[in-house]
Amino acid sequence: MPADALHTTILDTLGRRITGGDLPEGSVLTLDGIGTEFGVSRTVAREVMRMLESFGLVRSRRRVGIVVLGMDDWQVLSPRVIAWRLLGEGRVDQLRTLTELRRAVEPLAAAGAARHASPAVRAELLEIARRMRALGEAGEGDHEEFLGLDVRLHELLLRSSGNELFGALSGLVAAVLSGRTSLGLMPALPVPGALDGHEELARAVADGDAEAAQRAMAAVVGEVQSALVEAEKPSDDGAGRP
Structure with a gap:
């Protein structure tokens, strides 16, 4: 296994x-234990520990070892x-x-994009929304292409918002969207309102209508929040859904 792949495998496992x-x-870890x-050298184990420390x-x-920290210390916004x-x-x-x-963030980012996005970005958003509808109506809402378009749309909005802090969250949003798909919480046939919402969002940004863009994005993320509430409800056997 290549060195980079080995580092990544150990890092992801730990x-x-x-x-x-x-x-x-x-919990206490040691280089020798890792x-x-x-089956790696202390050098590899030390490098993995440095990466975990960076997160x-x-x-x-000293005199203790490598100590696992609580969530308050984690880089919780790291993708x-x-x-x-x-x-x-x-x-x-x-x-x-x-x-x-x-x-809290994306409706404001959408409003900013309506004010600041370039003509090329506005045109791309419209094309993405059109393609998402075609894929969604074809029952491919849980496919990689649909996910890629969804990620791209949100990335464009965050990075075109005129706020560099919003732009820095694009990787986080990509991780959330990918996670929702991998956990089976993205339906193959998206609800019509979700597809409508993305089209309304893209159109509002393209038209430079900041208020409409903010409302549309609030509705898009609100639909996601509603889906998660449903996922948290107990199933018939009393167990929560994954």
Whole structure:
């Protein structure tokens, strides 16, 4: 296995264990233990620990070892940390909190895009919405192409908002959208309102109508929030849905 792939495999395994609770706060890791488990050198184990430390998941302490930190220290807005958390037991809660953040930010970003987006971006948004409708009505709302278009639309809006802080959240939103699809929470046939909402959003931005763009985005993210509420309801056997 190439060195980069090996680092990534170990990093993802340990990242999922920590964010998923298998390695709770206060657990202690050692370079020798990592080396033995994964069959790697101390150099590789040390590099992986440095990467985990950069995400706020661990901290090296003298005479103790490498200590797992609690969520308050995690880089919770890192797309990688988000992806790990979406693979754990608390994935629906993670999607809920991220969707609440989106609902606070993305309507304002859409309004900003209506004011600041370039003509090329406005045209691309209209084409993306048109293509999303075609795929959705063909029952391909849970396919990779639909996801890619959805991610691109939200990325364009955030990066065209005129607010660099909103633009910096584009990776986070991509991780949320990808997570919703991978968890089976994106229907093959999107509800008509969702497709309508994306088209209304794209049209409002293209027309430079900031108020309409803000309303449309609020409706789009609100639909996601409603879907998550449904996902959290107990199923007939009393167990929560994934």
